[in-house]
């Protein structure tokens with residue numbers, strides 16, 4: 001597995017708060033737009049297709065299990 | 067009907083066999099005289115095979131259909147003697163612009179590599195394409211190509227060693243037989259239905275209005291694509307220049323519209339005015355509304371019947387794929403049929419037509435489906451991603467390659483083909499076995515010309531760099547193969563062959579009659595060439 005799944009964010013609470021704050025006061029539609037842009041920016045930063053596929057599968061696995 | 071084009075009408079002549087009531091056996095029969103059927107007729111005739119071509123109509127493509135043709139099909143048409151005339155009449159373009167609202171978000175240049183004879187793309191109305199092929203057929207092959215207009219195939223059956231057909235003409239119905247049939251009868255193929263073949267895929271819930279207008283406008287010869295323009299909100303629009311000052315405009319309509327209403331000039335003209343501005347004068351040449359599908363057959367061979375072109379595969383028009391890919395079906399098929407007809411290769415070779423072209427069609431379909439998903443997103447999330455890409459593309463370079471307003475048609479290399487001999491030596495570059503040959507400027511016997519024109523006679527070629535094996539021809543189980551020594555028979559005047567084929571002294575390629583690489587080595591080895599040619603003709 002090339003996708004990092006151990007903790008890698010130095011100050012997890014700060015990151016999480018910033019992510020949630022980003023969506024404050026946005027409509028559902030605006031939030032969807034924001035998420036889409038964020039995913040695209042991050043995906044390009046990662047670049048490695050193996051990592052991206054693993055992340056996409058990991059994200060979906062939980063949803064299908066529910 | 068059109069202002070700029072007069073449809074030719076071809077005379078229906080009752081055939082001798084219908085007149086006399088004899089059932090004749092033909093070597094090859096083509097059903098359909100669209101771009102693919104006509105290409106088939108020229109290729110058969112070029113190989114010296116007499117052929118009957120049937121069409122239920124008696125003119126060229128009515129109205130406006132295909133516009134853009136890519137390099138590879140043009141190379142094939144050039145091999146068949148009609149490419150230059152098409153290019154001369156066409157509009158050559160290489161820049162594409164993508165707009166959103168009023169803003170340019172992305173621009174691409176097809177950046178054609180230098181030193182190829184054929185341009186990356188041309189635009190030309192489909193009726194010219196067909197007319198030129200019919201002219202060439204009559205001029206060069208009057209004795210080999212038997213055109214039968216107003217001749218509709220109404221039944222067709224595989225009968226072991228032949229195919230039995232029934233043809234309906236203004237004089238009634240007659241029977242004929244054929245050793246082989248190539249079915250090029252288009253998207254609604256009757257042949258496909260007569261053979262009971264499944265044609266599976268996806269129909270898209272969307273419609274497009276195409277308008278051809280005549281105008282003297284100073285838009286450049288570029289492909290312009292708009293997402294959500296002010297003159298046609300929430301939809302896409304495409305503008306292309308054709309010859310004779312005719313412009314093609316495609317408006318996406320969505321699914322809820324009434325196609326008959328939309329087609330009415332009183333509804334089309336205001337839309338065009340909004341787009342072109344009030345001061346541009348234009349005349350409407352042609353309007354139609356179409357819906358498209360992405361689907362293909364799983365096997366392009368059924369007994370002695372070969373299915374090609376739209377009859378075998380249908381794609382969305384984004385990226386200009388329909389005719390472009392159909393022409394390559396024929397390029398792949400006819401040399402194989404010739405070898406089998408002459409008893410020089412086993413019937414099994416014909417199966418590789420389906421193997422290679424089903425693979426290419428699937429690749430084509432994938433590309434066209436991807437463009438369709440971007441241009442007409444199917445869900446809210448899909449639309450959110452599409453819009454996010456477009457938003458980001460104006461500010462960030464990374465998002466521009468994600469913008470998909472139609473990826474333009476490129477040939478699919480047959481990388482997995484059973485006819486290939488896998489590399490045993492190391493090579494760089496694109497010319498892996500199964501790939502169509504790159505062109506290059508060359509000098510042969512003191513005359514400058516193009517490499518592809520020197521490997522255009524539908525025979526196998528051995529291309530070897532700076533090593534003279536001492537003979538000019540090989541005969542491998544009756545299959546002739548010409549040896550071309552680069553540096554002696556052919557001068558690589560700009561070193562493009564060397565570069566494009568990653569050649570060193572001794573490098574040797576075996577090339578198929580359809581200008582595809584069959585095998586390559588770092589040294590000339592006659593035994594290996596013979597084995598590779600047998601593999602490329604299904605003899606192993």
Ligand SMILES: Cc1cc2nc3c(=O)[nH]c(=O)nc-3n(C[C@H](O)[C@H](O)[C@H](O)COP(=O)(O)OP(=O)(O)OC[C@H]3O[C@@H](n4cnc5c(N)ncnc54)[C@H](O)[C@@H]3O)c2cc1C
Nearest residue numbers: 098100101102122132133134219251252375376388389390
């Ligand atoms: C709006 C639009 C834009 C397009 N743009 C492009 C483009 O830019 N580039 C591109 O490459 N492609 C494009 N295409 C696709 C292209 O037009 C087709 O792929 C192409 O015409 C297919 O050629 P064909 O010979 O297989 O079939 P067709 O052109 O459909 O020809 C079939 C022929 O068979 C005849 N026929 C049918 N049934 C019978 C029968 N039972 N007996 C005898 N004859 C019969 C018909 O009369 C017809 O002449 C476009 C299509 C459309 C609609």
